[in-house]
Amino acid sequence: MKADGIGARVTRKEDHRFLTGNGQYTDDIILPRQTYAAFVRSPHAHATINGINSAAAAAMPGVVAIFTGKDIEESKIGGLPCGWGITSKDGTPAIEPAHPILCIGKARYVGDHVAVVIAETAEQARAAADVMDVDYGILPAVVSTGTAAASKTAVHDQAPNNVCYTWGHGDEAGVKAAFEKAHHISTLDLINQRLAPNAMEPRAANAVYDRSSESYTLYVANQNPHVERLLMCAFVLGIPEHKMRVVAPDVGGGFGSKIFVYAEETVLVWASKRVNRPIKWTADRTEAFLSDAHGRDHVTKAQLAMDKDGKFLGFRVDTTAAMGAYLSTFSTAVPTILYGTLLAGQYTTPSIYVEVTAVFTNTAPVDAYRGAGRPEATYVVERMVEVAARDMKLDPAEIRRRNFIRTFPYATPVGLTYDVGDYDATLDSAIKMADVAGFAARRAASEARGMKRGLGYSSYIEACGLAPSNVAGALGARAGLFESGEVRVHPTGKVEVFTGSHSHGQGHETTFAQVVADKLGIPIEDVSISHGDTGKVLFGMGTYGSRSLAVGGSAIVKAVDKVIAKGKKIAAHLLEASDTDIEFVNGEFIVKGTDKKVPFASVSLTAYVPHNYPLDKLEPGLNENAFYDPTNFTYPAGTHICEVEVDPQTGKVEICAFTAVDDFGNIINPMIVEGQVHGGVAQGLGQALLEDCIYDPESGQLLTASYMDYAMPRADDFPNFKVGNNVTACTHNPLGVKGCGEAGAIGSPPAFINAVTDAIGVKHIDMPATPERVWRAMQSAAHA
Amino acid sequence: MNAFELHQPKDLASAATLAGGGGDLRFLAGGQSILASMKLGLASPDAMIDLSLIPDMKAITVAGGVVKIGAMAKHADVAANADVKKAIPALADLAGGIGDRQVRNMGTIGGSLANSDPAACYPAAALGLGAMIHTNKRNIAADSFFLGLYETALDAGEIITAVSFPVPEKAAYVKFKNSASRFALVGVFVSKGAQGVRVAVTGAASCAFRATALETALANSWTAAACNAVKMSADNLNGDLHASAEYRAHLIPVIAGRAAAAAK
DSSP, rough: OOSTTTTOOOOTTTTTHHTOOOOBBBGGGOTTOOEEEEEOSSSSSSSSEEEEEEEETTSSSSSSEEHHHHHHHTTTTOOOOSSBBOOOOOOOOOOOOOOOSSSSSEOOSSTTEEEEEEEESSHHHHHHHHHHHEEEEEEOOOOOOGGGGOOOOOTTTTTTTTTEEEEEEEEHHHHHHHHHOOEEEEEEEEEEEEEOOOOOHHHHEEEEEEEETTTTEEEOSSSOOHHHHIIIIIIIIOGEEEEEEEEEBBBBTTTTTTOOOOOHHHHHHHHHHTTTTTTEEEOOHHHHHHOBEEEEEEEEEEEEOOOTTTOOEEEEEEEEEEEEEOOOOOTTTTTEEETTTTTTTTTTOOOEEEEEEEEOSSSBOOOOTTTTTTHHHHHHHHHHHHHHHHHHHHHHHHHHHHHOOOOSSSEETTTTTOOOOHHHHHHHHHHTTTTGHHHHHHHHHHHHHHHHEEEEEEEEEHHHHHHHHHHHHHHSSSOOOOOEEEEEHHHHHHEEEESSSSSSSSSSSHHHHHHHHHHHOOOOOOGGEEESSSSSSOOOOSSSSOOIIIIIIIIHHHHHHHHHHHHHHHHHHHTTTTTGGGGEETTEEETTTTTTTEEEHHHHHHHHHHTTTTTTSSSOOOOEEEEEEOOBBBEEEEEEEEEEEOTTOOOOOEEEEEEEEOOOOOOHHHHHHHHHHHHHHHHHHHHHHHHHBBBBBTTTTTTTHHHHSSOOGGGGGOOOOOEOOOOOOSSSSSSSSSSOOSSHHHHHHHHHHHHHHHHHOOOOOSSOOOHHHHHHHHHHHHOO | OOEEEEEOOHHHHHHHHTTTSSEEEEEEEETTTTHHHHHTTSOOOOOEOTTTTTTSSEEEEEEEEEEETHHHHHHHHHHHHHHHHHHOHEEEEHHHTTHHHHTTTTOOOHHHHHHHHOOOOOHHHHHHOOOEEESSOEEEEGGEEEEEEEEEEEOTTTOEEEEEEESEEEEEEEEEOTTOOSSEEEEEEEEEEEEEEEEEEEEESSSSOHHHHHHHHHHHSSSHHHTOOOOOOOTOOOOOOSSOHHHHHHHHHHHHHHHHHHOO
């Protein structure tokens, strides 16, 4: 193995600048004649806007301009688009209400963007925004997901019962038949609570209009600058795409929340031409809590039919999913395409049916958040399997083994075809690593100290590498999901790679450079990775859904292959041999079976100094690009095992051990993969143990709008994680990789809750397992 | 944060004079509560009187069975002070567990007591040890100092100068933390000394208070079991996002019992 090539634990090239304060984030960019924006946000969950008096604010020092919904209406600016069309089971399309970039007539959640104040400094903008006089007519608010469809109040007039769509997927009749012949039916009601994404860097944007070129530049903390540009230009502002450049520089975490086109940056772009000055906005933490697209928020009923041996026969899931007040960019796809299709899990359940009712509520929009639909699916499946195991008095590992898929490719009844996997090997490896054999002794030791110990499994699967464009299109996507890569070889043999995927913590500058350095046989220092700028990168669909390496990396590999193919032709000319006799080994072009060879850098120099060159047959230069559209999703899978100890006097849960054995296919950089697993597990356990985004059920006020009230996980909440791998290579992409970014957040929550319910002997407890909730569950169990 | 005037008096008398001026005036001790409130727009004073340049407000002395801590002594200084650690280890432990390292390096005992945050740690120590709070005007017993939510017996413009803690036979403080803020969801300080058995609770009501039923129980039998046998009423306890009053009522004897078991 090359010391800095595929499979090596190369330390991250980007970390030096991050750790020394030299990262360049959106807020670090200060443009000449910079102005600053502050948004006036609705303090009410649901209110008519009867009038806005800007006079006092306009008279404040430093104020440059103030815009309200009236200006947006007069300028005929469209609303923010929804990128995925979902059709209800009755054949009607999902209701897609307008999502104006500044409220027109009504505000629909606390934090809704009512007006923008632009001033010379951020402080002046904030001070002026604070004295804006908005006359609100407070309306009753629809808050709770579970009861929204029964509310007498409508968030949008065109959805009188607050239902956006009712989506059905799978074989309803088959499930019914399976239930009729079942030996036992296990049932489970659960809530997958709402989460706030909490990227370390809050959202930020800086927009400028250049009169000389009649073009816009938008710097924005975003995961997919080309998608941002396409949606904003084509669907909202009507700006020609070639007249707008979107730059997503260093971005401090996204977790999905920076995929979407938001009102704030769209307002900035629009207003930048009106005021003819650059306008910057950086969310403060409270704004982030109020206005970032939230995650999860499902209320679910599940039923699993089994035969007498615990073999799964049929699975039915009924879910109500909150959309929030408006449809965020990919909101409609998350509880449907990314959820319902994953309900087979790792199991051979022959019949599955899922029905999802998406509802509008007077809350912040809900959209993709690390895992996006797949954590919700895994939580339902893996909690259900645990309940089933206890109902059937089977060991939880045993019931999983009885139902594992073992032949591949395997077409699930919910529309996916798993290409490869070895679920037994992964489970076995996790059991060994977690020392399940020693659990009984550890439990006894805990009991001797008056504590309760439990162990929980989760054997998850996810569909990553989004996505085959034709499949996504058939499922309602309004975008392709390919990726582009460009490999620019400079005359000296140094290589610049341009990728349409975007790194906001993932370490692409290292992983992708390892791939290219390995393939070209050159030192990793000779490769740099560029991303995040529509002015530099050909095109791209960005980074989410654990797709960067599987899709973006594959595009880069294709471009590298083209470079090598052209290089062979140049080398053949230099070595006076036939193209087909040239092989490329360790950075050298060699005439097969001879010692005649020419190094990579000589070939690249020749390409740019083509004195001795086949100009009649070959163009000069060595610069190749490629697009890659996957033929299938990838299917990372694994088994997580969590061990907890519960203090029965207080209900406090301590995570004693956490083991994750994952199958991510081939691994380029094990250190980065472990880091992704650690982060993902922390995020998943954060949901399971601590985090809860709570709105007051009556007023719709966000009660958890700061870290005083929203419990984020910290290092001392966790033990050291044990992380292992079991590799089956993906069969359909050139690197054999599957993706690792979301697995930790997907697999860990049910492992944890299964462990807690095992410890305290209750059927179910909702997340987060706060001390009081656990204590109450124990009180109820004691009195039952 | 809005603009404000900053005064930096060099002695107590000047500080008191400044405090007699008009407008919304606030003292600035360690600033770990007021500055955060100002950043969030929850407080917007016209002027602040910084107490950090006044001499003799930071001294920590142990003599005659009393630990005396200057009002401007920082939590980190109390936590690390060898004499305090020896005399009242529970007090040093408590100081070392407040907030995080940054907070402990700035926050002061006087600021904490004057603020009477319902979930702050120091009020539990003051009540739990029967401390005397010295001001530029008088001495106030801890028992009559904490009046309610952010409300104390201090008059407007009155400045805490030091706090005297009698050294007990044994004491301990146990904090059950709010998982978000890591303030006390319920914190209990227990002590046994010349003033008898004292049990002070923070985090559970509008301000720190003494739990007399637990004091009686521990006076009879200094054991966790004695605490666990006490049934606390949930009346007047806080119920919020993080814990109901009922759960807090359940926790108080449990945490008191753990403190009793840990006392030294």
